[in-house]
Ligand SMILES: Nc1ncnc2c1ncn2[C@@H]1O[C@H](COP(=O)(O)OP(=O)(O)OP(=O)(O)O)[C@@H](O)[C@H]1O
């Protein structure tokens with residue numbers, strides 16, 4: 001088995017060239033376990049206890065093999081709005097499907113942006129959605145529908161979506177009071193044989209749906225928009241992920257921070273990202289550029305790999321996808 005870690009330093013573990021014009025210094029030494037204590041504000045806080053993807057070769061296989069057939073489930077989460085969660089979830093999922101993986105996007109956001117991105121505006125609305133799935137969990141049925149029956153095929157080969165619906169918002173209270181927080185995890189266990197990769201898009205909040213997603217996932221990707229406020233929000237987010245890991249999902253690991261809409265020539269984004277790196281946080285490479293092409297991609301409901309495979313941002317998404325680990329086993333499963 002060609003096992004190797006392909007984390008933030010790429011498949012050969014080599015620090016990449018800094019992005020155009022950037023003076024970012026990737027930190028040496030970070031790859032594993034929990035973040036090193038840096039003596040900075042994060043050290044006494046959550047960072048020293050956060051579980052990041054480990055550099056344990058036996059935990060990883062290259063993405064293009066899927067040896068063992070284990071589904072990899074990733075949640076894309078940041079409670080801050082508009083940082084690129086849906087964009088990143090859908091584009092990574094589209095690349096995964098294009099590379100031959102049976103891929104599922106779970107759209108847990110009642111706004112339904114991922115659903116719209118993948119199914120299109122004009123397309124027929126799906127007959128059943130995640131709202132039906134959750135409603136089913138609230139009612140007794142002799143013959144409940146299987147989870148896979150709630151998934152809709154997208155126009156893209158091997159790519160399906162568990163679509164969102166605005167009524168998810170109203171359902172939340174009921175689901176919470178009836179302790180349905182593990183339903184998504186059970187549903188994803190049920191479809192493990194049907195999909196190789198799952199990407200879960202979440203709403204901009206820490207609520208029932210995002211907690212369900214963190215409980216159901218193996219790995220968490222955190223989009224980051226290079227803003228000073230976002231950096232502060234990040235620490236609370238990491239602490240929340242750690243709490244979920246401790247209480248509900250021992251296999252959840254923070255795979256990394258995805259820097260989005262990065263402007264290499266502006267000083268502030270460089271400074272903010274450098275601080276994250278210096279604090280020992282797992283900042284994934286490459287950083288995603290800002291591009292107006294993404295708006296077109298949303299409007300046409302065509303992920304970048306289908307709209308413009310040669311575009312710089314598409315290439316960055318592909319490189320990011322290739323830098324993600326794929327786990328063969330689930331060590332420490334709860
Ligand atoms: N790399 C990028 N370049 C340019 N624009 C981008 C990029 N990534 C995202 N955007 C834009 O930023 C906006 C927010 O993106 P997106 O909807 O993916 O964020 P989100 O975190 O899912 O938002 P929400 O919290 O509302 O669900 C969109 O208008 C999108 O087109």
Ligand SMILES: [Mg+2]
Pocket residue numbers: 085086087109113114201202203
């Ligand atoms: Mg979104």
